[in-house]
Amino acid sequence: MTDINALFAGFGGQGILFMGKMLAYAGLYGDKQVSWMPSYGPEMRGGTCNCGVCISDEPICSPLVTTPNVFVAMNKPSLEKFINDVEEGGIVILDSTLIDSVVERKDITVYYVPATQLAADNEMSGLANMIIMGKMMAATGVFTLEDMEKTFRKIIPAKKAHLVEKNMEAVKLGAAL
Amino acid sequence: MSDKVLMKGNEALAQAAICAGCRHFFGYPITPQTELAAYMSKTMPKIGGTYLQAESEIAAINMVQGAAAAGVRAMTSSSSPGISLKLEGISYMAGADLPALIINVQRGGPGLGGIQPSQSDYDLATKAPGHGDLHILVFAPSSVQEMVDLVSHAFDSADKYRMPAMILADGLLGQMMEPVVLPEKAKEPSELPKKEWAACGHEGERKHNIVNSLYLQPQELEDVVKARYERYAKIEADEQMCEKYMTEDADFVIVAFGACSRIAKSAINIARKKGIKVGLIRPITLWPFPVDALKEAAKNAKAFLSVEMNMGQMVNDVKLAIECKKPVEFFGHTGGIIPTPAEIVAKIEKMQEEIK
Numbered sequence: 001m002t003d004i005n006a007l008f009a010g011f012g013g014q015g016i017l018f019m020g021k022m023l024a025y026a027g028l029y030g031d032k033q034v035s036w037m038p039s040y041g042p043e044m045r046g047g048t049c050n051c052g053v054c055i056s057d058e059p060i061c062s063p064l065v066t067t068p069n070v071f072v073a074m075n076k077p078s079l080e081k082f083i084n085d086v087e088e089g090g091i092v093i094l095d096s097t098l099i100d101s102v103v104e105r106k107d108i109t110v111y112y113v114p115a116t117q118l119a120a121d122n123e124m125s126g127l128a129n130m131i132i133m134g135k136m137m138a139a140t141g142v143f144t145l146e147d148m149e150k151t152f153r154k155i156i157p158a159k160k161a162h163l164v165e166k167n168m169e170a171v172k173l174g175a176a177l
Numbered sequence: 178m179s180d181k182v183l184m185k186g187n188e189a190l191a192q193a194a195i196c197a198g199c200r201h202f203f204g205y206p207i208t209p210q211t212e213l214a215a216y217m218s219k220t221m222p223k224i225g226g227t228y229l230q231a232e233s234e235i236a237a238i239n240m241v242q243g244a245a246a247a248g249v250r251a252m253t254s255s256s257s258p259g260i261s262l263k264l265e266g267i268s269y270m271a272g273a274d275l276p277a278l279i280i281n282v283q284r285g286g287p288g289l290g291g292i293q294p295s296q297s298d299y300d301l302a303t304k305a306p307g308h309g310d311l312h313i314l315v316f317a318p319s320s321v322q323e324m325v326d327l328v329s330h331a332f333d334s335a336d337k338y339r340m341p342a343m344i345l346a347d348g349l350l351g352q353m354m355e356p357v358v359l360p361e362k363a364k365e366p367s368e369l370p371k372k373e374w375a376a377c378g379h380e381g382e383r384k385h386n387i388v389n390s391l392y393l394q395p396q397e398l399e400d401v402v403k404a405r406y407e408r409y410a411k412i413e414a415d416e417q418m419c420e421k422y423m424t425e426d427a428d429f430v431i432v433a434f435g436a437c438s439r440i441a442k443s444a445i446n447i448a449r450k451k452g453i454k455v456g457l458i459r460p461i462t463l464w465p466f467p468v469d470a471l472k473e474a475a476k477n478a479k480a481f482l483s484v485e486m487n488m489g490q491m492v493n494d495v496k497l498a499i500e501c502k503k504p505v506e507f508f509g510h511t512g513g514i515i516p517t518p519a520e521i522v523a524k525i526e527k528m529q530e531e532i533k
Contacts, residue, residue: 062442
């Protein structure tokens with residue numbers, strides 16, 4: 001498997017850190033080496049938030065994602081801040097409901113997913129992040145829908161099992177785009 | 178074997194302490210270590226332990242001192258500015274031969290500094306962790322798993338040598354999540370070896386124990402300190418720990434600990450692909466410093482490079498360890514900036530040019 005160095009960025013409250021955790025857990029349950037590193041610095045105080053996830057077959061040296069090959073942006077400031085750091089050939093997924101700009105770089109693949117709008121239209125309030133997650137899984141091909149479901153079942157406590165279905169619906173919607 | 182779980186470094190430190198039989202935590206919140214105290218506040222009451230948020234760092238370390246004098250495994254955690262406040266208590270514990278665990282999840286300094294990762298308390302921890310002639314054991318984990326493993330080792334070593342131990346982590350290690358395997362079974366305090374010296378009440382059954390660091394007679398104080406330094410010498414001989422990575426054929430040896438050593442490994446992998454023979458010595462104990470491994474490496478290496486997240490502190494210990502027999506250079510950032518692998522590779526390439 002090619003190493004994944006993923007960066008998730010957006011506002012606090014959009015489930016940015018959770019997306020990263022999902023990816024890290026999926027890696028863990030897939031017997032990969034993983035790391036997850038959140039931003040906790042001054043930028044967090046400004047309301048933006050990001051986290052980096054590394055997945056590899058080899059032990060992870062630096063957990064810092066300085067040149068992501070997968071980049072998820074859920075607001076405009078995050079897109080502008082990190083878009084030039086994305087590795088050549090990298091994959092970018094952005095929430096086009098919240099970001100009205102078009103990426104000029106031609107050496108990367110950009111997917112415009114109106115996730116916030118889709119979540120509102122499909123009674124999936126608060127699950128825009130999982131729609132994006134589904135698209136990310138499909139676009140990168142790293143994990144299957146089965147892997148995702150298995151991961152949800154492990155990390156969501158049994159008494160909240162109904163949330164697995166909800167999250168998976170959103171993931172499937174994103175994956176099918 | 179227990180299952181692998183994803184945990185933040187800070188939380189893993191807390192759970193590891195509980196697994197090591199620690200039931201007494203005294204703290205005061207500070208970024209980037211707060212998750213540790215938060216974890217303790219949730220967990221300790223459920224297992225019959227004590228979690229106490231003190232009115233200040235100074236109060237917290239003195240509570241640790243009191244608990245340690247009574248013979249229990251006690252700990253506190255903080256980050257750089259808070260550690261400055263704890264030094265008085267650490268010195269008193271060293272002077273009273275009390276074991277305890279202090280965790281420092283370092284951030285940038287001096288003063289309030291910043292909240293991003295740093296290693297600028299290296300000298301504080303290894304050279305002057307309080308006033309007077311003293312040392313404390315200093316451990317530097319570089320992964321979340323190693324944070325878990327070193328907590329129980331630090332407690333055991335502190336008890337064995339009757340002295341405080343510090344885990345010198347940093348904001349990066351404290352905040353990141355990695356898979357860890359926790360000990361299968363948590364130790365109960367009752368399973369730990371008895372401390373015959375502890376001042377814990379005896380109902381007139383034995384001669385009473387005194388825990389004290391005050392010796393007004395100079396001769397008496399000198400004798401006590403000298404005896405302690407004999408113990409320190411034994412620790413320096415027996416307790417050095419380090420990891421070697423690709424050092425066998427290395428022309429250049431990077432010395433880095435904690436988070437920095439991870440970045441250094443990335444740099445080494447890149448440099449090796451370019452055909453430059455670089456290796457790493459990663460001190461796991463910062464005091465005692467792994468002098469023997471460095472001396473050994475100095476036989477074949479052309480030069481050393483100390484990489485740190487400070488202005489160059491450990492670099493002096495590297496020079497001392499190899500008795501300046503080979504050139505020793507420094508590369509680092511401070512203030513919360515983390516060196517990048519590319520910067521380290523560039524520095525090594527420059528050193529290679531100069532040596533040719």
